[in-house]
Amino acid sequence: MRxxxxxxxxxxxxxxxxxxxxxRLGLGVAQxxxxxxxxxxxxxALSDPGDLFEALRAxxxxxxxxxxxxxxxxxxxxxxxxxxxxxxxxxxxxxxQLAETLRLTESVAEEDLQRLTTVFENMRAEQAANMFxxxxxxxxxxxxxxxxxxxxxxxxxxxxxxxxxxxxxxxAGRHARTPRE
Numbered sequence: 411m412r413x414x415x416x417x418x419x420x421x422x423x424x425x426x427x428x429x430x431x432x433x434r435l436g437l438g439v440a441q442x443x444x445x446x447x448x449x450x451x452x453x454x455a456l457s458d459p460g461d462l463f464e465a466l467r468a469x470x471x472x473x474x475x476x477x478x479x480x481x482x483x484x485x486x487x488x489x490x491x492x493x494x495x496x497x498x499x500x501x502x503x504x505x506x507q508l509a510e511t512l513r514l515t516e517s518v519a520e521e522d523l524q525r526l527t528t529v530f531e532n533m534r535a536e537q538a539a540n541m542f543x544x545x546x547x548x549x550x551x552x553x554x555x556x557x558x559x560x561x562x563x564x565x566x567x568x569x570x571x572x573x574x575x576x577x578x579x580x581x582a583g584r585h586a587r588t589p590r591e
Contacts, residue, residue: 527556
């Protein structure tokens with residue numbers, strides 16, 4: 411008897427759960443219809459399948475519109491991404507051109523400095539010393555570092571001792587702040 415009672419209880423429990431799920435399904439459909447602004451009393455919502463169909467059709471239309479908007483936004487983002495890629499390419503090309511221009515400028519400047527150093531070295535030491543005496547100490551030290559050591563010594567000997575000392579101090583301290591390690 412006990413087995414029959416348990417079996418009947420299980421059937422009743424299954425029917426109750428089935429009825430509850432149907433009830434929830436009906437509530438879900440009613441919510442869809444309410445969301446469409448066409449809410450009807452719950453009892454009537456299930457009675458007219460046409461309204462449910464229309465509500466689902468309207469929702470499908472809204473989803474299609476949202477999907478189209480997303481596709482349009484994605485196309486805009488792709489276009490922006492392509493424009494950014496083109497700008498990056500242009501920027502990289504411009505940077506390469508600038509680097510080349512700087513390299514050429516430095517090369518030409520170095521050639522000019524080398525030529526002027528050669529001019530100084532072709533002067534007599536006394537003439538060069540007179541010119542170096544008129545230069546700013548930092549500027550003079552820069553050229554002095556480029557001169558051949560024997561000629562630089564002759565020029566320094568022809569300078570005022572205080573000026574020669576200042577140029578020597580600049581030359582000695584040029585790399586004082588350079589990291590040693």
